[in-house]
Amino acid sequence: MTPVLQARGLVKRYGHVTALDGADFDLMPGEVLAVIGDNGAGKTSLIKALTGALQPDEGEILLDGKAVRFRDPLEARRHGIETVYQDLAVAASLDIATNMFLGREIRKPGLLGTVFRMLDKRRMREESARHMADLKIGLRSLTQPVESLSGGQRQGVAVARAVAWASNVVVMDEPTAALGVKESGQVLDMIRRVRDSGTPVVLISHNMPHVFEIADRIHVQRLGRRVAQIRPGDYNMAQVVAIMTGAMQVKDGRTVVADQGAAEAIGL
Amino acid sequence: MAVMEATLPRRLITTPTAGPLAALLLACVFFSVNSEQFLTGGNFSLIIQQVMVVGTLAIGQTLIILTAGIDLSNGAIMAFGGIVMTKLAVDSGLPPLLAIAAGLAVCAAFGLLNGLLVMKISLPPFIVTLGMLNVVFALTHIYSQDQTVTDLPPAMTYLGQTFNLGGTNVTYGSLLTILLFLLFAYLLGQTAWGRHVYALGNSPEVARLTGIRTNRLIVGVYTVAGFVYGIAALLLVSRTGVGDPQAGQTDNLDSITAVVLGGTSLFGGRGLVLGTLIGALIVGVFRNGLQLMGVPSIYQTLITGILVILAVTVDQLSRRRNR
Numbered sequence: 039m040t041p042v043l044q045a046r047g048l049v050k051r052y053g054h055v056t057a058l059d060g061a062d063f064d065l066m067p068g069e070v071l072a073v074i075g076d077n078g079a080g081k082t083s084l085i086k087a088l089t090g091a092l093q094p095d096e097g098e099i100l101l102d103g104k105a106v107r108f109r110d111p112l113e114a115r116r117h118g119i120e121t122v123y124q125d126l127a128v129a130a131s132l133d134i135a136t137n138m139f140l141g142r143e144i145r146k147p148g149l150l151g152t153v154f155r156m157l158d159k160r161r162m163r164e165e166s167a168r169h170m171a172d173l174k175i176g177l178r179s180l181t182q183p184v185e186s187l188s189g190g191q192r193q194g195v196a197v198a199r200a201v202a203w204a205s206n207v208v209v210m211d212e213p214t215a216a217l218g219v220k221e222s223g224q225v226l227d228m229i230r231r232v233r234d235s236g237t238p239v240v241l242i243s244h245n246m247p248h249v250f251e252i253a254d255r256i257h258v259q260r261l262g263r264r265v266a267q268i269r270p271g272d273y274n275m276a277q278v279v280a281i282m283t284g285a286m287q288v289k290d291g292r293t294v295v296a297d298q299g300a301a302e303a304i305g306l
Numbered sequence: 307m308a309v310m311e312a313t314l315p316r317r318l319i320t321t322p323t324a325g326p327l328a329a330l331l332l333a334c335v336f337f338s339v340n341s342e343q344f345l346t347g348g349n350f351s352l353i354i355q356q357v358m359v360v361g362t363l364a365i366g367q368t369l370i371i372l373t374a375g376i377d378l379s380n381g382a383i384m385a386f387g388g389i390v391m392t393k394l395a396v397d398s399g400l401p402p403l404l405a406i407a408a409g410l411a412v413c414a415a416f417g418l419l420n421g422l423l424v425m426k427i428s429l430p431p432f433i434v435t436l437g438m439l440n441v442v443f444a445l446t447h448i449y450s451q452d453q454t455v456t457d458l459p460p461a462m463t464y465l466g467q468t469f470n471l472g473g474t475n476v477t478y479g480s481l482l483t484i485l486l487f488l489l490f491a492y493l494l495g496q497t498a499w500g501r502h503v504y505a506l507g508n509s510p511e512v513a514r515l516t517g518i519r520t521n522r523l524i525v526g527v528y529t530v531a532g533f534v535y536g537i538a539a540l541l542l543v544s545r546t547g548v549g550d551p552q553a554g555q556t557d558n559l560d561s562i563t564a565v566v567l568g569g570t571s572l573f574g575g576r577g578l579v580l581g582t583l584i585g586a587l588i589v590g591v592f593r594n595g596l597q598l599m600g601v602p603s604i605y606q607t608l609i610t611g612i613l614v615i616l617a618v619t620v621d622q623l624s625r626r627r628n629r
Contacts, residue, residue, distance in 0.1 A: 112517040129508040129516075129575070131507075132504055155496075
């Protein structure tokens with residue numbers, strides 16, 4: 039099976055700091071892939087490189103097996119890769135339908151659209167309603183400003199927008215970070231629905247229980263590279279944390295304790 | 307996910323023009339009761355003539371404030387535009403329409419310059435336009451040699467002429483001002499460009515990540531605003547019949563007053579250009595009504611000041627409630 043999105047040997051340096059040090063990445067069709075790693079492990083840089091928000095110094099990115107190069111986020115979007123950025127997802131004072139279509143507005147047919155550039159607000163509302171319904175996000179009115187929504191609902195709008203436009207991949211950066219228990223559960227349900235509809239999801243998260251609940255596979259990032267690809271069923275959370283921090287290493291599918299003291303400290 | 311019902315008071319406070327409109331209507335009722343000359347067609351025509359120059363400047367100001375910027379240079383740009391138009395027509399003998407076009411182009415160019423400085427060097431708009439205010443003010447006086455330009459060709463004052471509307475004489479300039487407000491209400495409310503202006507004012511980073519070309523948008527907004535200042539220059543010239551290098555010196559602040567009174571947030575991303583029309587009319591109605599009641603003009607300034615503080619207080623409180 040060809041990975042939907044793939045990266046080989048990505049390198050990104052900022053002066054003396056190496057954010058990505060030959061990082062690989064593989065996203066398979068129809069899966070939820072969690073990307074985890076300690077602070078400074080290069081998760082964000084990896085995701086930014088994959089979504090066009092930064093340009094790697096070395097390495098290549100392949101979409102459906104073909105090499106691609108994204109100069110900016112817009113170009114990644116044109117290739118069907120949609121990203122839900124943490125805290126930067128929606129324009130607060132604009133309504134839900136406007137946010138769904140921001141940057142991709144639909145104009146009215148005929149002269150009203152071509153000459154007078156008039157937006158087809160009704161059609162955008164109807165399509166937004168359909169997308170929200172697909173994800174089972176119930177909202178009474180699509181004309182209310184996003185700032186009047188709860189955190190979970192806002193995230194819902196951002197996810198719905200990403201899903202509506204993503205033909206290849208949805209990337210979510212800490213989608214549950216700012217949410218309560220119930221709202222997090224709703225977002226996880228949404229991620230499941232996205233996967234079940236056939237679009238693979240990349241989920242960056244610090245929240246181990248969430249990762250274990252939803253991920254099909256886990257990509258562990260450490261010191262600027264991928265140190266392990268594992269299935270949540272094969273390891274428990276403490277082991278995964280040990281891999282993340284370097285206390286344990288995965289070699290040829292077997293785990294090796296690399297740092298006895300550290301491993302004992304976290305209870306292994 | 308259930309949605310909490312937007313309660314009525316909340317909705318009133320989030321509709322930014324409801325308050326200003328109520329204030330305008332209340333003021334009209336008050337002055338109608340206290341002065342029998344107030345509620346006449348002729349008086350309303352006069353009020354609109356008195357506010358059309360600042361109102362037009364305030365259209366450009368609204369665009370810029372919606373992007374979370376501010377423009378201190380608009381009055382000065384207008385004065386320069388007026389001098390350029392009139393001097394080219396009178397002293398250089400250019401055909402009036404060509405001179406007007408040159409004036410409009412000069413104003414748009416200063417807007418473009420403001421926009422480029424704000425975008426390229428990421429300087430705060432306050433500082434950029436403060437500097438531009440002084441530059442343009444000086445240029446106006448250098449170019450005009452402090453002389454008022456008189457004996458304008460009739461085409462330049464055409465907008466000051468009147469037509470009869472239901473027994474009331476209305477100037478073409480007033481009509482143009484109203485049409486401009488409607489045009490920008492349409493652009494901001496019904497086109498993608500308008501939606502992008504609001505998104506930019508909410509958060510430039512969100513707008514950029516959504517795929518909006520924010521740099522181009524900022525420069526465009528300042529340039530369009532500059533062009534609108536050019537139209538204000540033409541309105542001013544047609545109303546006063548001269549090119550005056552001293553014109554518009556407090557109009558930058560008056561235009562901000564109109565925007566704020568109209569319920570547009572100085573923090574960007576919230577507000578309506580028709581609110582600005584209401585804001586400009588509030589100032590005009592108070593000034594006119596108090597004059598008719600024989601109140602000394604300094605009290606008009608006092609009341610305008612209090613209204614501005616009230617308006618920003620309401621804005622701040624509504625933002626806090628939305629957090």
